[in-house]
Amino acid sequence: MACTALIVIDMLNTYAHEDADALVDSVRTCLPGVGEVLRRARAGDAPVIYVNDNFGRWRSHHGEILQAALDGKHAELVEPIAPDDDSLFVVKARHSAFFETPLAYLLGQLGAERVVLCGQVTEQCVLYSALDAYIRHLDVVVAADAVAHIDPDLAEAALRMMEHNMSADIRLSHEIAFNASAER
Template sequence: MSGTTTAVVVMDVLNTYDHEDAEALAANVETTIDPIVRLIDKARRADVELIFVNDNHGDFSASRDDLVRRALAGKRPDLVQPLVPPGNFAFLPKVRHSVFYGTPLEYALNREGIETVVLAGQVTEQCVLYSALDAYVREFSVRVAVDAVAAIHDDLGEAALRMMERNMRAELLPAGDCL
């Protein structure tokens, strides 16, 4: 057990960037790399639970290593390499938008006595939004590292952040202030 009641959940950073919205997303991901790296480093130094959750894109046999390999072989390995999940931290594959859907995340957080989840990663108006909602309905406090989440569409990303703040009581903070 980490001794803290906060966990950092980094989602969907293993992306091949070969989908319809990849170019728009990649442009926004570029600005999130350093804040995510700093958040991960701070979590590691503070002995905060650090959990990586990534879409398996329907390949239920894919391991962490498979997803890393595919992402690094994709169109933007420069956006993936700094965020490759270290092997000694929890890594959960997910099947849909929310980090809770079809994963043991809720069980793992409850087992460790986690009360607050800090969300970082991709995509603000999709996976981050739905994960924040699922955390909220499970009665976790939610913090969103606003400089460590990337949207495909800036306007939808901003709207999603406002929804998280208003409807889910999420704290919107710079990554450096989340822990």
């Protein structure tokens, strides 16, 4: 049976990078949306998949990545949206959640034909992940109030590109359904 999977991109962040100061306020703004889409996915028994950078620690596993983020400068941005025991986890090295990761295979095993994207950064990792989902013939939904940006103008352009070039459904987190009869 086809399902919808939630993909949470790079929300486990240490905020120890050059763009962190520009990103933090946007993350604070999108946290309620991320929380809402997580609640809706879990209530609908949808797979929740965290896809995250590994901070260059190639021995990293999800516990180390989560702990590094919680030990970082802004644990308050990580704690409310931390993975639960049922969450799945994929480590990535580049911008796209799909690039050289097992995400496409995992989605196939889950029977996912539709993905909902949330996380950071809208104009980078979310955009590239949406493109890679689209070229894999997945229906793409982006929770517009659950994505954070560094550059607001580029983020707005990225959302328009996802909608127009990738047929992404851009909607607010409270409008996204995760059950089998969910509208596109």
